[in-house]
Amino acid sequence: MVVEFTPARPVVVELSAQDLRNRLYEALDVYVTAMGYPRGTEHHRAPMWSEHITRPGWRAVGALLTDTSGSIGPDSPLVAIAYGYRGAPQQWWHAQVHAGMRKAGWSDAEIRDLLTDYFEVTEVHVHPDAQGHRLGQTMLDKLLDGRTERRALLSTPEVADEDNRAWRLYRRLGFTDVVRDFTFAGDSRPFAVLSRDLPL
Numbered sequence: 001m002v003v004e005f006t007p008a009r010p011v012v013v014e015l016s017a018q019d020l021r022n023r024l025y026e027a028l029d030v031y032v033t034a035m036g037y038p039r040g041t042e043h044h045r046a047p048m049w050s051e052h053i054t055r056p057g058w059r060a061v062g063a064l065l066t067d068t069s070g071s072i073g074p075d076s077p078l079v080a081i082a083y084g085y086r087g088a089p090q091q092w093w094h095a096q097v098h099a100g101m102r103k104a105g106w107s108d109a110e111i112r113d114l115l116t117d118y119f120e121v122t123e124v125h126v127h128p129d130a131q132g133h134r135l136g137q138t139m140l141d142k143l144l145d146g147r148t149e150r151r152a153l154l155s156t157p158e159v160a161d162e163d164n165r166a167w168r169l170y171r172r173l174g175f176t177d178v179v180r181d182f183t184f185a186g187d188s189r190p191f192a193v194l195s196r197d198l199p200l
């Protein structure tokens, strides 16, 4: 008898709110592992991610590994996660970026223009074992496909010479600088805030 064996491969799919609730700790494990954060970080993040799911315009995508028959289902391992939602003035991130833009010399009119109609790409993470195979790019394509907002905004840690996969991915997709070397309240690390007009 010949047994057909299909190697597992990642498939990028949209995740419903219930899908992500069911897989919350699995997704947080991808996040903690990809970012190299200490174990336990997921417990602090779980309530925040759960609240984000309820925000207007929330959307998530993930990469699931196929089984030996090439199919995916509720038990397929999750190897990557990306999500975001529509930005709004009452949100913490929005207020922080607003203050950062003002400090960086943007005028009120420019700030209003940039922050009036955007999708915040809140999280993009690929498990280290699955990185380097365009999953990041495929997830962002799917996450931003058909969005009605005028642009997408995100923040990412500063790294020397923009020399990591996240920076190469965002630059390749055409994200440009809004604020550089910005420190969010409660985090001493410098971040960049980047923007890209939609559609991609």
Ligand SMILES: CC(C)(COP(=O)(O)OP(=O)(O)OC[C@H]1O[C@@H](n2cnc3c(N)ncnc32)[C@H](O)[C@@H]1OP(=O)(O)O)[C@@H](O)C(=O)NCCC(=O)NCCS
Pocket: 034, 035, 124, 125, 126, 127, 130, 131, 132, 133, 134, 135, 136, 137, 138, 155, 156, 157, 164, 165, 166, 167, 168, 169, 172
């Ligand atoms: C950043 C991250 C999400 C990117 O996902 P990814 O699937 O590894 O990245 P991509 O597949 O889009 O691109 C990675 C590689 O594929 C290749 N590639 C992808 N698209 C390509 C293209 N159009 N042309 C040529 N090469 C391409 C490149 O070699 C690229 O490697 P490089 O960027 O190091 O040169 C992922 O690496 C990650 O989770 N990193 C750790 C956590 C993190 O930094 N998250 C973002 C915080 S803001």
